[in-house]
Amino acid sequence: MIDKLQGQFIKYINKEDLSLNQKVKFLDELYWSDLKALSDSPDTNMDSLFQHLKSEELDIEEIAKVLNLYNNLDGAYTQEFAEIIANLYSKDKIKFFRALNLNKDEAINIVYVFRIIEVFEDKNIELQEVKNSNKLTEEEIDTANTFFNMYETICNT
Numbered sequence: 171m172i173d174k175l176q177g178q179f180i181k182y183i184n185k186e187d188l189s190l191n192q193k194v195k196f197l198d199e200l201y202w203s204d205l206k207a208l209s210d211s212p213d214t215n216m217d218s219l220f221q222h223l224k225s226e227e228l229d230i231e232e233i234a235k236v237l238n239l240y241n242n243l244d245g246a247y248t249q250e251f252a253e254i255i256a257n258l259y260s261k262d263k264i265k266f267f268r269a270l271n272l273n274k275d276e277a278i279n280i281v282y283v284f285r286i287i288e289v290f291e292d293k294n295i296e297l298q299e300v301k302n303s304n305k306l307t308e309e310e311i312d313t314a315n316t317f318f319n320m321y322e323t324i325c326n327t
Contacts, residue, residue, distance in 0.1 A: 175203050179214045183222055190229055197235035205246040216247065223254045233258055233269035237276040240283055252283045259289060263296070264305045271313040281320045293318055 178196045181188055188196075200208075209216045223236055236258065240251040259266045270277060283289075290296050297318045301311060 175199055175208060176211055176213050179208065179219070183215075183218050185222075185226075190231060193229070194231045194235055197232060197239070201235070201238045201242050203244070205242060205244040209246070216250075220247075220250050220254060224257050228258070228265075230265055230268045231272065233265060234272040237269060237273050237280060241276065241279045252287055255280060255283055256287050256289050259284075263300050264303055267300060267306060267310050267314045267317070270317060271307075271310045274313060274316075277313070277317050278320060281317065281324055284321060285325055290321070293321060 175196075178192075178199065182193065182196050205216070208214050228236065236251075237255060240248055240255055242248075242251070258269075270280065297314065300306065300314050306314065
């Protein structure tokens, strides 16, 4: 399994011509993989993955899968994935909430990430900015509202 994942890893990092479906599948397999074993391979440099996820323009479906990586089964690189998620939010709040809408189950984990990293300067302003963008569907706005309500509840306990 690691050998196959290493090949996908290299293609993903090198930005080879992968379809969106292949990228999403790779990120999903990454969640289920032994990240420590993968990182021990000389062919895979986790720092290059982290840089890629921070610097690249990811599709909404990719972002939805990246949101899982903080809570990966291996429990590895949580700090790095937390920073990537916060970065994705900061880069494009609209894409972030579209992606979260595709992966609502991760909302509670992301709330904790945002609390720990202190992503929001003023969550009320952030929420209004998202709502007033007129770029989200009603369902996506509901997801954003739920996220901010969970954040409020957790931060006030």
